[in-house]
Amino acid sequence: MISLPVLLTILAMAAVTYLTRIGGYLVLRNRTLGPRATAVMEAAPGCVLIAVIAPHFVSPRPADLLALAITFLAALRLPMLAVVPIGIVAAAALRWLLG
Missing domain, CATH: 1.20.5 (Single alpha-helices involved in coiled-coils or other helix-helix interfaces)
Structure with a gap:
């Protein structure tokens, strides 16, 4: 309960x-939003995501740092919708494997 x-x-x-x-x-x-305001509104979700994961860039845990590297490499080639689950699975798997 x-x-x-x-x-x-x-x-x-x-x-x-x-x-x-x-x-x-x-x-x-x-x-009606201008081009600059539209660009800001489109960038906001990515900024929020970075704010959530940024503390892990200074993590002492190797699993977190490796998961960040995998997520970063995926982000270079794939859309955000694919990158988020890849990052989650990478973090979970590496934390399980490396502790």
Whole structure:
């Protein structure tokens, strides 16, 4: 059974995620974005992903560093939709193999 604090945390995270998505839509729905603003909006998901994985660049764990290298090499050739699962599987497998 899931504990109440965990359930409340999950619900709060879901609400914040939803509010940020709908908030952006509500703020920008009647506006036409210029090329520069469009480029910023298209780059935002990648920036968020980098912010999440950047701390692992200084990780003392060899498994994390190898997974980063594999993910980086995959990102050079493949679309983001393929790179994310490759990175996840590489990190899980290397952590399991190398500890």
